[in-house]
Amino acid sequence: MNAPAKKMTWFQALRERYAHPNALSKIGVLGMNRRNVSYISRYNPRHLFPLVDDKLKTKELALEAGLKVPNLIGVISEQHAVKNLSAILQRCSSGFCIKPAHGSGGKGILIITRQSEEGYRKSNGQIATIADLERHVSNILAGLFSLGGRTDVAIIEDLIHFDDCFSGFSYEGVPDTRVIVFRGFPVMAMMRLSTADSNGKANLHQGAVGVGLNIGDGRALRAVQFDKPILLHPDTGLNMMTLKVPHWEEVLNLAVSCYEMSGLGYLGTDIVLDRFKGPMLLELNARPGLTIQIANGKGLLPRLRHIESLSHKKKMSAVDRVAYTREHFTDHY
Amino acid sequence: MASRTPFYILVSLLFFAGLALTLHRHIAFDIPWFPGEQRQTWSIEAKVDFEANGEPVTASLAIPNTQPGFTQLNQQTASPGYGLSFVEGKGGTYAQWSIRQANGNQSLYYKVDMLLDPFAIPAEQEPVANVKPHVEKEPYATAAQMILDRATERSSSHYTLARELIHEFNNQEQTAELLVQVKPKTIWIAQLLQEAGVPARRIHALYLEDGRRRQSLIEYIQVFDGENYEVFNPETGEQGQAQNMLLWQYHSGPVLEVVGAINAQVTFSMISQEQPFNIALNQKFADNEWLNFSLYTLPLEEQAIFKGILLIPVGVLIVVLMRILIGIKTSGTFMPVLIAMAFIQTSLTTGLIGFLLIVGVGLMIRSYLSYLNLLLVARISAVIIMVIGMIAFFSIVAYKFGLTEGMKITFFPMIILAWTIERMSILWEEEGAKQVMIQGGGSLLVAILAYLAMNLDWIRHLTFNFMGIQLILMAITLVAGSYTGYRLLELKRFKPLTKLDKS
DSSP: OHHHHHHHHHHHHHHHHSOOHHHHHHHTOOOHHHIIIIIIHHHSOGGGHHHHHSHHHHHHHHHHTTOOOOOEEEEEOSGGGGGGHHHHHHTOSSOEEEEETTBOTTTTOEEEEEEETTEEEETTSOEEOHHHHHHHHHHHHHTSSBGGGOOOOEEEEEOOOBOGGGBTTBSSSOOEEEEEEETTEEEEEEEEEOOTTTTTOOOGGGTOEEEEEOTTTOBEEEEEETTEEESBOTTTOOBGGGOBOSSHHHHHHHHHHHHHHHOOSEEEEEEEEETTTEEEEEEEESSOOSTHHHHHTSOSHHHHHHHHHSOSSSOOOHHHHHHHHHHHSOOOO | OOOSHHHHHHHHHHHHHHHHHHHHHHHHSOOOSSTTOEEEEEEEEEEEEEEEESSOEEEEEEEOOOBTEEEEEEEEEEOTTOEEEEEEETTEEEEEEEESOOEEEEEEEEEEEEEEETTOOOOOOOOOOOOOOOOOOTTHHHHHHHHHHHHHHTOOSHHHHHHHHHHHHHHSHHHHHHHHTTSOHHHHHHHHHHHTTOOEEEEEEEEOOTTOOSBOOEEEEEEEETTEEEEEOTTTOOBSOOTTEEEEEOSSSOSEEEESEEEEEEEEEEEEEEEEHHHHHHHHTTSOOTTSOOGGGSOHHHHHHHHHHTTHHHHHHHHHHIIIIIOOOOSSTTHHHHHHHHHHHHOHHHHHHHHHHHHHHHHHHHHHHGGGOOOHHHHHHHHHHHHHHHHHHHHHHHHHTTOGGGGGGGGSOHHHHHHHHHHHHHHHHHHOHHHHHHHHHHHHHHHHHHHHHHTOHHHHHHHHHOTHHHHHHHHHHHHHHTOOSOOHHHHHHTHHHHHHHHO
8 A cells, every 4th residue: 555655755756856848848948959959050150159169259359349348458378478477467457357268157267356565366355476376377278277178368358347236246256147149139138146155156056146137127037046046145135136237228239239240149148237338248158058047937939939930031220129129028027 | 940851861761771781681691689599500520431551542521511501610620640631623622631651440530510501601503514425235225214214204394304213213123123233223313314404413411310420421312403403312202301401412523532541431420509699600701701791700809899899889879868868967978988888898896996996096186286287288198197007006906905806997998087087176176076976976877877788788789790780879869969858857957947837
């Protein structure tokens, strides 16, 4: 008598933890396989990948297109040039950031908030010496942080002075906005906020908070950490629902112009808001992740299919496309 | 969207081509679906005895070849002091022994293994040479003509003529007795058939019965009708060849010819054996059958290499399925396959312990290397040297403690291990120990699954014997590559979304 009951609970536990595929497809959740086969390989021509995989190239491209990007301080591309680092750093007075051109997932990004007599102050308050920085650059050059371990280039750029409206929402790191742009239409957006759990990194699987944003007005829809909904920021206790991204129209316009610039049909754009300069393009991603769906609490597929069903004939301008999505994809709550 | 039809046509072409090839090999070459099937082989030993009297002796024994129903495997001789060669003559193949001087009773042995093989590929049958008509002396010519006429009257074809001729020899006893005085009945029958324009010859056959000794050959009449032939029993006129009847000499030549000795005779003994089919096949294809595209034609060592190579697609397919259907993260896409190949060499437990030992200790030493601030290539090289050192160390330690199993640690691919250590170590620094456990555990899980699949006797058997399987694996891989459904782990990952919907 006991056996069937036990079996039942086992089965129930399974149902508790795993979703039925039909349930997911009803919501329109985009899976990894479908993303790769039906979107990335269909809309992103392979030869355009290097443009977005190399942050230096993306930067040049963005400058050509007249988009705002963080100011480039210097580039170190050879091991013997590492000793010039301190000379390069003389050029900037305040904070800066060192990152690998081919880094993925925020790996190898070192943020120095202030440089003074005593050394370089990292975002977590520790003081680094010039030797530490040189070691980091040399690691970047050796390919420690890049895909497949190939040799890389170190980029040094101005620190972003992130907008005051985010203070309290982010712990240490710079909050950035990810907008998925599909064939030039912004389809979904989220904000990534670093926490103590994520060590100041904006990676969701490391414990950063993902906040789904209403594509219509840039307001928070819901927030998740470790794929679980939360209401308050785990470190600062601020109500996440009060978050609203300023200059939302500008953010969307910037994201959409990345489509024209890169030619990639299915694109993830990472945008930061600078206190002085407004929205700036941080980097592009040709293989944007799927967690944005969890942060938004909805699947990407209905919106992607909506865009796919639009007529190809009439070309919409960037502004029209933003207006179109704001009209059609706004969440009402 | 481009039409998917060409893709599905390609996949189904691959699939059905693979299936057809596989079925063809099963049906045409009798390769079983399961390993460990047995095939019956006969070991037949011919013993040639003669009395030598000090003169040079040459002994020629006709030996059988592959023929319908039997495939010749290997042959051996035992004849101390004699020179031996195999001679291809007009009357078939001969084993020819020779010696300058021999005295007394001599015994020479020839042993042949014949595989009972319904799919034997015999050498081209030699047509019966047209014998010049013998002009027989009277009264034999008339007597023979009488029998032939009578048989011709009552027959309609080559085969029926042969049968009637044998019956006439039995019916007309007196005439038959008269003829047999000159030469044996079988020679007469063959000769008369030839005279009547029917290709026929006298052959020598052996009945195979397990464990029989001192058997001798039995004479039969082989009658041709175009490409086909039938065998007739010269005593009863019975037509047909029993399954256990081996034709020993079927080229119109003598069975045994001994020059320089007397009282020569040959006797046969035989035993039946069951052999695993692959050993039998190995021997069957050992002679270059270039028409027959098979791995069995390769030398044994290369066969062993191919056995391993042909298993890789199975391991690769496991990786593909694990990633696409389940969504398991592994460190290094095909690293698990290489680890699985090492497990095959070492056995699973030894392999697992060895792998964890090397990677574990490697990670510890590597964490020190990261303080040295080295360039990447140099650091990897250092890790490789370190891995080699560890393997040597563990081998010696294992040997000292009498654990010979531990020596197998050397089968691990060292470069791959070094990269694994390097990747894991970076993963540890960047993402923490948990990710190392997840990816390392995922890799090991996939490696173990790949090992279990690749180590299955049945799968080894199929991949090695049926090339078509490779095409089928290819088709499955292609289909998996266009799968757009959810991965199993995504069902768990996106579970919160379904709950949201309900509330």
